[in-house]
Amino acid sequence: MAITAGMVKELRGLTGAGMMDCKKVLTEAEGSIEKAVELLREKGLAAAEKKAGRIAAEGLVKVIISDDNKAAAIVEVNSETDFVSKNEIFITYVNDVATQVMKSEAKSVDELMEESWINDETAKVKEVLINKISTIGEKLSIRRFEKLTSNEGFLVSYTHGGGRIGVLVEFKCEEVNDKLIEAGKNIAMQIAAVRPKYVSREEVSEEYLAKEKEILTQQALNEGKPAAIVEKMVVGRLNKELKEVCLLDQVYVKDGELTVSKYIDSVAKEVGSKLEVKKFVRFETGEGIEKREENFAEEVAKQMGV
Numbered sequence: 001m002a003i004t005a006g007m008v009k010e011l012r013g014l015t016g017a018g019m020m021d022c023k024k025v026l027t028e029a030e031g032s033i034e035k036a037v038e039l040l041r042e043k044g045l046a047a048a049e050k051k052a053g054r055i056a057a058e059g060l061v062k063v064i065i066s067d068d069n070k071a072a073a074i075v076e077v078n079s080e081t082d083f084v085s086k087n088e089i090f091i092t093y094v095n096d097v098a099t100q101v102m103k104s105e106a107k108s109v110d111e112l113m114e115e116s117w118i119n120d121e122t123a124k125v126k127e128v129l130i131n132k133i134s135t136i137g138e139k140l141s142i143r144r145f146e147k148l149t150s151n152e153g154f155l156v157s158y159t160h161g162g163g164r165i166g167v168l169v170e171f172k173c174e175e176v177n178d179k180l181i182e183a184g185k186n187i188a189m190q191i192a193a194v195r196p197k198y199v200s201r202e203e204v205s206e207e208y209l210a211k212e213k214e215i216l217t218q219q220a221l222n223e224g225k226p227a228a229i230v231e232k233m234v235v236g237r238l239n240k241e242l243k244e245v246c247l248l249d250q251v252y253v254k255d256g257e258l259t260v261s262k263y264i265d266s267v268a269k270e271v272g273s274k275l276e277v278k279k280f281v282r283f284e285t286g287e288g289i290e291k292r293e294e295n296f297a298e299e300v301a302k303q304m305g306v
Helices: 005-015 019-028 033-051 088-103 109-113 125-136 178-194 206-222 227-245 260-271 296-304
Strands: 058-065 071-079 120-124 141-149 153-160 165-173 275-284
Touching (some): 005 033, 019 033, 071 088, 088 141, 109 125, 109 141, 120 125, 141 165, 141 275, 165 178, 178 260, 260 275
Antiparallel strands (some): 153 165
């Protein structure tokens, strides 16, 4: 049976696969679109297995939030290259994953993978991921997600760098208004820019403090400082470090005369309502993943068989 351009176009529209791949499987399937789709899915599985060992450290962070600022989800989906993270197919897929998470009861990525896909209940999330790997031609990975809900205040979100960094913040307050929402977004931008680890010192574990004291003590001794003053030095250095890792102690980036805590107090006083940061989530694409350095010219030559 002759394979027409129209048949290839139809199969591409259904699967998003490459033109040559569509033509090959249509020939193999003797013109049957249904059989060709099956073959592409089968070949997609094989392609995904071959890509499993690659490093996916690029990608996007997507944040979605409900209209009433009471529920939100944040997800990181990784790709191998920055080029793919700008691909419309990938961007749409990441948006769909975030919507899936928002509606999901899953507590882990593994649980999420076993759910029915929001846009096609006949397929699981993991099957759709495999198909996207086949379509895009790179290893993709749903790395992590988190959901927040607010019963005593509101949530705000902030995305930086076109999806390189995403932030969610939960606030507690007596009454939500535009001024508090604006302050919340300022705090979210602070978190994106300055990378705090904790909201306040009350969240810092004794284990963390003990380890930092041990490290700082050894640093001071290695510098040749007298043992008699090492303890005071360590207290000072630890206090300085806590001001960097605790959000409320940080210098407020929009006004160097204030700490974040004092900025929040000033807003609360202005609107006559208490404002408290309850929790935040900050995802940065690829953080903690060891990225493989490639020589681009060599990679191109390798792909061309030179």
